Amino acid sequence: MAPSSTTPVLPTKTGVLIVGAGPAGLALATSLRQLGVDHVLIDRNDEVQPGSKAAAIQPRTLEYLDRIGVADRLIQAGARGRGFRLHDRRQTLLRASYDNLDTPYPYVLLVSQQSTETCLLARLEELGGAVHRGHVFLGSTPDFPGVAATIAGPDGVLRAITARYLVGCDGIHSTVRTAAGIGFPGTAPEQLFAIADVRLDANADAVPKEDTTFYLSSAGMLLVSPLAGGQHRIVGPAPGPAAPTGEDVERLLSERGPRAERIRVMEVLTASTYRVQERVAERFSAGPVFLVGDAAHTHSPAGGQGMNTGIQDAGNLAWKLYAVLTGLAPAALLDTYHGERHPIAAELVAFTSQFAKLANLRDPATGELRNRVLAAAAAVPGVTDWITVKLAQLDLGYTQEPDLGTPRVGHRVWPTTVPPVGLRWTLALPGDDSTTLPDEQGILAVRHVPTLATPLLIRPDGYLAARGVSIAPAEVLDRLSSYLPSSPTR
Incomplete structure (x- = not known):
């Protein structure tokens, strides 16, 4: 394929080469x-x-996407x-x-992931960026202190690009990970x-309208989730390697979904099959090479956690690359x-694997016991709150110290308490004085x-860097290197 007039010219040198323009990239x-x-961002x-x-973006991810100017446009494209x-x-x-979560996005x-990528791309282009x-990406060789990557262009011509850092955002079959020699241990269950x-019959009252619902039956699990525009997502065992038809979806709903009259599928918009893999890369970095998103970890889709974790990987790595490349x-x-x-x-991976095994119990007696245990657990004060916070990813942090109502170093700082200012470090001071923000x-x-x-003092990704710091911004800046993370304590 010949390059179009709008295809940006691939540079021969860059600070960071990103391979893969999915949500994480x-x-x-x-x-x-x-x-x-x-x-430089490339994609095949x-x-x-x-x-x-x-198809699910969690509150913690929205908090980060707000920092890069994407949350509002995504909210317009989706359903709550x-x-x-x-x-x-x-x-x-x-x-x-999620109604009572302490977040701007409860x-x-x-x-859809397509909408997520489209909104991210629009913001990237708004900032003057582009996707090549x-x-x-064919491979790389060391070129101290970075790498020299070989890229095949759309015209079939091989090109070399030297990068200080190389980041693989190229999925579970990551060429970057393979080239770096990083292992990807785990399992690939046989279930397809x-x-x-x-689009379902609009008169199907039994179909969830607001909640993503996991139906548990002796036939196995079925996920039914509402989407924007009156659509629904259906996920369940595939009848075969071919993409499911409307009849296949109706059969899954009848065998595993709500006990109701026949729920008719009026239209299939997209359909495919996939095989779950449960893997975590041995290392997320090797010298100047880093892995982000599915290139670093892949797991059961139960709970809508995967893409969210990849975007948060990107949020963790971005400000660190900036700090190192600028000498900060x-x-x-x-x-x-x-x-x-x-x-x-x-x-x-451990959490979603256990959830998937629990949801797919096939023995009727064991399944009935599971259901009784779940119902009993739901009645215990605090249990559903704990599950909600975990699914929303608001419990994630880089320390094992308990919060106890006051964030510790490594904990997420509530944006409802300290609103973020883009990707800047934030010095939050007691009092209500009016202070002009930096340029x-x-x-x-x-x-x-x-x-x-x-x-x-709050990191650019929203986690606490230090407590009890100076109230003088200039002094905090002078000592910023002393507040950088070292080895996590978790």
Whole structure:
């Protein structure tokens, strides 16, 4: 394919080469562009790919996307789900409600991955960035202190690009990960799943309208989730390798969904099959090479966690790359990317794997016991709140110290208490004085918060860097390197 007149020319040198323009790659590129970091983003596809794939954006992810100017436009494109339900086809066993979460986004945003990528791309282009489409990463060799990558362009010509850092956002079959020699241990269960975005009979009252619902039956699990525009996503075992038809979806709903009259599928918008893999890369970095998103971890889609974790990987890595490339921090700061994100991915894979096994119990007696236990657990004060916070990813942090109502270093700082200012560090001071924020190039913003008992310094990704710091911004800036993360304590 010949390059079009609008295809940007591939540079021969860059600070960061990003391979893969899915949600994680676009989030990383948008963040770096907002920070003013020189980078190149390539993708083998000629355009954003159709279909939904991931369809749930959690509150914690929306909090980060707000920092890079994408949250509002995504909210316009999606629908607000109020929570998740576990249902035994007759009644709700357990409901995790997002209504009372302490976040500016107390809901799960139901939106197709295609819309997510489109909104991220629009923001990237708004900032002056671009995707080099039709470019394929073939491999790399060391070129101290970075790498020299070989790229096949859309015209078939091989090109070389030298990069200080290389980031693989290129999915579970990551060429970047393979080239770096990083292992990807785990399992690939034999079960093949079908995924379909459909329009159902508008008169089907039994179909969920606000909550993503996991139906549990002796036939196995079925996920039914509302989407924007009156659509629904259906996920369940595939009848075969071919994409499910409307009849296949109706059969899944009849065998596993709500006990109701026949629910008719009026239209199948997209449909495909996929095989779940449960893997975590041995390392998230190797010298100047980093892995983000599905290239680093992949797991069951139960709970809508995967794409969200990849975007948050990007948020963790972006500000660290900026700090190192601008001389604000030593290169050792980048070692904390693996230290902070690998444990979260490992825990996530374990959590979703256990959930999937629990949901797919086939023995009727064991399934009935599971249902009774879930219903009993839902009645225990605090249990559904714990599950809700976990699904919303608001419990994620880089320390094992308990919150106890006051954030500790490594905890998320509530944006309802200290509103973020883009990707700047934030110095939150007690009191209600009016302070002028730094200019657009400043790396530190000042917020006055009457309810604070002590000054807080907040990282660009929303986690607490230090408590009890100086109230003088200049002094905080001078000592910023002392507040950088080292080895996480979790």
